[in-house]
Amino acid sequence: MPDSGSSRRAFIKTMGAVAAAATCGRAAAQEYKPQEQKKLTQKAARYQPQPKGNEACGTCPYFVFPKSCAMVEGEISPSGWCPLFTTFSPLDRGAHT
Numbered sequence: 633m634p635d636s637g638s639s640r641r642a643f644i645k646t647m648g649a650v651a652a653a654a655t656c657g658r659a660a661a662q663e664y665k666p667q668e669q670k671k672l673t674q675k676a677a678r679y680q681p682q683p684k685g686n687e688a689c690g691t692c693p694y695f696v697f698p699k700s701c702a703m704v705e706g707e708i709s710p711s712g713w714c715p716l717f718t719t720f721s722p723l724d725r726g727a728h729t
Contacts, residue, residue, distance in 0.1 A: 669698070677716055688711050694718070704716070
């Protein structure tokens, strides 16, 4: 019959290892820093310098005045267009004021 003291010690040792591993994982998570989002190339975004109907970069929330985009690299015309075009506002995505 196994000694209850040795099985208790084994249990405590195991739990200590588990706690140490959990603490290390938490420390690694605290050190994580998100990387800056990479922009798509104009070709990958299928950017075109002319609007598509009534849709134009200048009315998209990704457009950054005077001539850039938060999602697509390079010079972007306010009258350009790509399939990333949207009319949402940040409030439409669940933000609360």
